[in-house]
Amino acid sequence: MALAEQTKIPNPIGESMPRIDVFEKVTGAAVYTDDIQFGPQLLYARVKRSPHPHALIKKIDVSKARALPGVKVVVTGDDFPGHIGLYLKDKHIFARDRVRFVGEPVAAVAAISEEIAEKALDLIEVEYEPLEPVLDPVYGASPEAPLVHPDLGEYEVVNFIFPKPGTNISNHFKIRKGDVEAAWPKCAAIVERTYHIPHVQHVPIEPHVAVAKVDETGEVTLWASSQSPFAQRNLIAKTLGISQSDMRVIAPYVGGGFGCKAGVTMEAIPVAIAQKAKGRPVKLRLTREEEFYTNFVRQGLVIKLKVGCDKDGNLLAMENTMYWDGGASTEYGVNITRAGGYSSTGPFDIPNVKTDSMCVYTNHPIGGAYRGFGMSELHAGIGQVMDELAEKIGMDKVEFLKRNVVQGGDILGTGMKMHPTGIKECIDKVAEALDWGKKAEPSAPNKLRGKGIAVMWKAPAMPPNAGSSAVIELNEDGTLTVNIGGQEIGQGTFTAMAQLAAGVMGVPMDWVRIAGPIDTQYSPYEWQTVASRLTWSMGNAVVAAARDARQQVLKVVAEAWDEDPDDLDIVNGTVVSYKSEREMSLKDIGIYGINKEGDTGWIGGPIVGRGNFMPTYVTGLDPETGQGNRAVVHYTTGAQGFEIEIDKDTGRLEIIRAASAFDVGKAINPDLVRAQIEGGFVQGMSSAIFEEMKLVGGEMKNPSFVDYRIATAADIPPEHKTFIVEVPQDDGPFGARGIGEHPMVPSIAALGNAIYDAISVRLDPPFTSEKIYLAMLDAGLVE
Amino acid sequence: MALHRITVTINGEVELVDVPSHMTLLQMLREKLALTGTKNGCAAGECGACTVMLNGEPVNSCLVLAAECDGAEITTVEGLKKNGQLDPVQQGIMEAGGVQCGFCTPGVLISARALLDRNPTPSEADIKAALVGNLCRCTGYFRIIEGVKRAAKIQEAAKEEMTYGIG
Secondary structure (H helix, E strand, C coil): CCHHHHCCCCCCCCCCCCCCCHHHHHHCCCCEHHHCCCCCCCEEEEEEECCCCCEEEEEEECHHHHHCCCEEEEEEHHHCCCEECCCECCEECCCCCEECCCCCEEEEEEECCHHHHHHHHHCCEEEEEECCCCCCHHHHCCCCCCCCCCCHHHCCECCCCCCCCCCCEEEEEEEEECCHHHHHHHCCEEEEEEEEECCECCCCCCCCEEEEEECCCCCEEEEECCCCHHHHHHHHHHHHCCCHHHEEEEECECCCCCCCCCCCCCCHHHHHHHCCCCCCCEEEECCHHHHHHCCCEECEEEEEEEEEECCCCCEEEEEEEEEEEEECCCCCHHHHHHHHHHCCCCCECCCEEEEEEEEEECCCCCECCCCCCCHHHHHHHHHHHHHHHHHHHCCCHHHHHHHHECCCCCECCCCCECCCCCHHHHHHHHHHHCCCCCCCCCCCCCEEEEEEEEEEEECCCCCCCCCEEEEEEECCCCCEEEEECCCCCCCCHHHHHHHHHHHHHCCCHHHEEECCCEECCCCCCECCCCCCCHHHHHHHHHHHHHHHHHHHHHHHHHHHHCCCHHHEEEECCEEEECCCCCEEEHHHCCCCCEECHHHCCEECCCCEEEEEECCCCCCCCCCCCCCCCCCCCCCEEEEEEEEEEEECCCCCEEEEEEEEEEECCCCCCHHHHHHHHHHHHHHHHHHHHCCCCCEECCEECCCCCCCCCCCCHHHCCCCEEEEEECCCCCCCHHHCCCCCCHHHCCHHHHHHHHHHHHHCCCCCCCCCHHHHHHHHHHCCCCC | CCEEEEEEEECCEEEEEEEECCCEHHHHHHHHCCCCCCCCCCCCCCCCCCEEEECCEEEEHHHCEHHHHCCCEEECHHHCCECCECCHHHHHHHHHCCCCCCCCHHHHHHHHHHHHHHCCCCCHHHHHHHHCCCCCCCCCCHHHHHHHHHHHHHHHHHHHHHHHCCC
C-alpha cells in the first residue's frame, strides 16, 4: 500500500453512511427474540415473586401448582443452589431461605399457555417470616442496620472489589490524594451539599424476553434479547455447573437496552426451567410491570459533597461521600460504585481529594448497569456544587468551568495522567449556542427564565482486560462478511463496524455484511455491549481483522504479479498496482486464489482475516488510597446546557433551547454520533424532569407508563444543537472514543443549574412541576 | 373456550382465522399469522408499539379483541410497502435517521401513515400530537418528527408526479 495513504482516514470512515439495518427495521422484517417461532412444543413460563422486601422463607408448597393440568414444570430455589453474579456472586436464580426485595423470584412455572402458568402461580403457597427491611443506603451503611447479606464474606468476588463482611457495604472505593483537611483553611469559598438521586428505570420499549431449550445431550440453547450473549453464556454455565461450550446463546436484534439487558438477570430463569422440561423450549417474557422493578434498575444515590476554591476560583479540595442504594444484590452494582469512585471528581483538576464511594445493600430492587453507569447520578451533584461555588466566589460559571476542567497532562484523582481532551471546546460550543452571558427577558410576565450548563466525563467501566475479537471472510462475489460478537441495540454499531471494515479493506460500503444474529457458537468473543466500548474496543478488533485480510490479499496478488505488496492497494474492491498499473477485482481472489501464469499452479485460498483487542495497560489501584498508574483506558468528555422558563402559576418547566457538545475523538459516522447525542439528551432530560421509581416500603408504586412517565414526542424542546468535537484518542480506531452513554450524563446538573438561575433554589431530581411550584412557594417567589 | 371464525383483510390479503374470545388483535397477528412486525411493548395500550390501522384508524392492537375484527380491514407495518415501493413514511423516517433499535418503529410508521392520510400537510405540532402515543426511548423523537415532515414532502411530490406526469 502506498505509505502516504496510511495516514489518511479511508472512506467511508468518518462519513454519515445510512444505517445498514434500517430497511429491515422500517419494513417489519427485523427479527427480535419474541418474533422467533418455536412451534407447539413451546412452554410459557411465569414467575412467583416475593411480596415482601425482606423476609425468611419458612415453607414453599408447589404441589397444587404441579397438579394443575397443563403445567409441565415447577421449580424453586431448592433446585438451584448455585450463586450467580458478574463481579460479586451474591445472587441466586431463585431465592433460597430469604427474600430481599419485592419482586424477587421465589418459584417459577412452565405450562402450555401463559394463562395456565399464571393460574398455577396462585396455587403456589409460600410462608414468610417478615424481617425489618433496609430502605435507605445511609442507614444501611450504619452499624445499626440489619444485615441484608449475612454471608457477604463467603461470596466469590473479583480482585478489584472490596466488600466489608459483617456490614451491608459490598464495596468501598476510596481516594486519598493530597490532604483535604489542610486545604480547607486555604479556601476562599466552600460549598457543602447533599443530593438524593432517585431510582429510575431503563424503559426499553421491548421488555425482556428469553427462550431456553436443553437437548438430549444436555446442550443448552438460549435465545435472548441480550447485550451480553458471551457474559450470559459464561455466568449461567458456571452457575448451573455446565461447561461454557455446552451452552449457546443466540441474540437477535435488541429493542432497546440502556444497560438493563447486560449481565444476567431473568435470562437464567428459562434456562433453569428448561433443564427440567424434557427438551421443550421454555419462554419467559416479562410484563411491563415486571420490567419496571423485577430486573435491573438504576440504583439510587445519596451524595454528600464539599468543595472549595481559592479567591481566583481555582479548585483546591473535594470531599465526596457516596452512598449507593445497591439494592438486594450488588453483583453488578459494586462496579458502578467503583466507577463512581475513580471518576468521583468529575472532569475537574483538583489537587486534594477524599472520596468514599460505598455500595450499600438495601431491600430495594437490584441496581445494575444503566446508560452512564453511575455518572449521571454522580454528576447531578458535582455539576451543581461547581455552579454554586462559581457563584459564591463571584465568577462567571463558564469561566469557572474552563479554569478548572481537566486537561491533557493533569494528574487525576487516581494518579492517572490525563490524555488530551477537547472539553474546553465543548464548553465554548455550548456557551455560544446558548448566548451565554446575555440574559433574555421572559416570554410572559408570569414566567422566570434561566440558563444552566454542566460538564461531564466518563470512562468505559469494565474489568481491565475486557476483550474484543473479529473475523472477516471474503466471499465469491468480493464482499466481506464481518463476524463480531458485539450487539446492535439501536446505537448503530453494525453500521460503524461495516464502515471500519470497508474503509480499511478498500471496498464499497455495500460490499460489507455483518454476520447476525450474534451467536456464541459462531460469533467471535466480545465481553459485553456496554460501557460505550464497542466503537473503540470492537472497532480496534475489526480494524485489525480488516488489515489482516487486506495484507493476505495483497501478498497473494503481489506473488502472482511478481511485485512488492507495498506497491499495491485495494481501491473500491479492486486490487491495483501503482507500479505496473495492473488491476484485479477482489471477486477473483477472495475464495479461489489466483491461477499462476501458464496454469502452473495456484496461489492463495479463502481469505480469512482475524483481529482481536484487549487493553493491556490498565493497572490496579491501591485499596486504601485509590492511587495507581492507570485507572481506566480513557475518558470521553462533554458539556450540555439549557435555557428554560418556569411558569410561576403552575411550576411547569419549559425548555426553550438546549445544546450538547462531546469530544468523541473521531466520529466514525457523524450522523449516528448526533443521533446518540440527541437520544441520550432526551433520556437525560426525561430522567431529570419526570422520572422516579416511587418506592414505598420497598414496593414500587408506579410500575406503568401512566404512573411512570417518560418523555414523549410532545416533550422535546424546539431546539437542541449538537456539536462533535474531535481530539483524537491514541488507543482508539482512527482516534475514536465512545459516545453511547455520555449525552445523558450532564442533563440533571445542567437543568438543575438552569432552574437555579431562574428561581434561586436547588432541588433534587426529578424537577416536576409540583416540586418546582412548592419550592417557589417556600422561597416566597409565589404566594 | 369458544372459537370464533373471522374474516379479515390484512394488508390486502383476505384471511380466515379461528380466534378464542379473549384473544387480542395483537396476539392474533403475532401468534396466529406470524405477522411479527407489530410489536408488544406493554399490552396495556400505553406505549403504542402495537399500533395498526383498523378500518383506516390507528389503534393499539393490544386493546382490540380479535373477534371484533370480523369483516375489518387491517394494515400492519408489513403492508406499508406497495409494489416494491416503500411508503413515504418509511422512506422519510429512514432518510431522516429516525430509527435506532427499531422496536417502536412499526407503531410510529402506522401512526404517521394515519396522520398523513387525514392531513397530508401537517405542522410540527400536528406531528407531535399524532405521535404522542408512540413511546420511543432511543431517538429522542427529533429525527422521527423530521422523518414525518420529509414523508409529507415525498408524498406531495409523488402526487404531483401522478397529476402532471413526467413523460
